[in-house]
Amino acid sequence: MRIIVLASGSKGNATYIESGKTKILIDAGISFKQLKNRLLSNGIELSNLDGVLITHEHTDHTSGLGVLLGNINTNVYINERCHLGCSSSVFDMLRNKNIVYFNEREEFEIGNLHILPIKLYHDSSDCFGFVITEDEKKLVYITDTGYIHHKDLALISNAQMYVMESNHDPEMLMNSNRTLELKQRVLGDKGHLSNQDCASMLCYSIGPKTKTIVLAHISEECNCIEKIKETIKEVFTDFMVNIDDYDINYAMQHEPSKIFEV
Numbered sequence: 001m002r003i004i005v006l007a008s009g010s011k012g013n014a015t016y017i018e019s020g021k022t023k024i025l026i027d028a029g030i031s032f033k034q035l036k037n038r039l040l041s042n043g044i045e046l047s048n049l050d051g052v053l054i055t056h057e058h059t060d061h062t063s064g065l066g067v068l069l070g071n072i073n074t075n076v077y078i079n080e081r082c083h084l085g086c087s088s089s090v091f092d093m094l095r096n097k098n099i100v101y102f103n104e105r106e107e108f109e110i111g112n113l114h115i116l117p118i119k120l121y122h123d124s125s126d127c128f129g130f131v132i133t134e135d136e137k138k139l140v141y142i143t144d145t146g147y148i149h150h151k152d153l154a155l156i157s158n159a160q161m162y163v164m165e166s167n168h169d170p171e172m173l174m175n176s177n178r179t180l181e182l183k184q185r186v187l188g189d190k191g192h193l194s195n196q197d198c199a200s201m202l203c204y205s206i207g208p209k210t211k212t213i214v215l216a217h218i219s220e221e222c223n224c225i226e227k228i229k230e231t232i233k234e235v236f237t238d239f240m241v242n243i244d245d246y247d248i249n250y251a252m253q254h255e256p257s258k259i260f261e262v
Helices: 032-040 065-071 080-085 088-093 150-156 170-174 180-187 195-205 225-238
Strands: 002-007 014-019 022-026 051-053 075-078 098-101 108-110 113-119 128-134 137-142 161-165 212-216 247-250
Touching: 002 032, 002 161, 032 065, 051 065, 065 088, 075 080, 075 108, 080 098, 113 150, 128 150, 150 195, 161 195, 170 180, 195 225, 225 247
Parallel strands: 022 051, 051 075, 075 098, 137 161, 161 212, 212 247
Antiparallel strands: 002 014, 014 022, 108 113, 113 128, 128 137
16 A cells, blocks of 8 residues: 555645555545645646545535546545535535445445444544555554544554544643634544544554554644654653654645655
């Protein structure tokens, strides 16, 4: 598998995954032009897709779907509750498109990729992460959740690569200009993983096969790379995990990541 996080954050999300002849996107929350240009910066031309996976209906994950599907004929894989919860413009746009519904823990295939949706907990109609496997290789993709249920820890354990939300530093959040209601929403069970939450979940999940970690959906207002590095180091030390054993990366909002090989 080759993975590029094209955009990650509250202003738009999209991740490209390629395996052999199979090409998919997770979310389409940026424009078609941005999708093309960010892939081209990595030497990849966006000419066809075998599917677009939608984590949930919020516009930072769906706003680019219309133009994308107007240019590329492909299936949209989405949970039915998420589809029904889409904005009227996105819902209408999907009316005559190729929709494939998925449910929690019901595995399906796109080309040679095996995809297992896992339930996340966010203030949307429903929300999902994905465990994507190809032969013995495993990618875990989790953003936009207040917590990860203990029942899913075995499913996400010992992956070669994790894309995991590290959304906010709680102190920075509480000192921000956001409303109290929004602060409580972000901190709640249907909000976002903090740096501490992310680091702890990684320590519970990573294993001998784990090589690459990408920290994602980083708040531009309530977080910073320095805070994440500080927290990750503290938590990994507490768990007696050697941070130097892992290639740790940070997904950005306005520029694509490098190509990760799994």
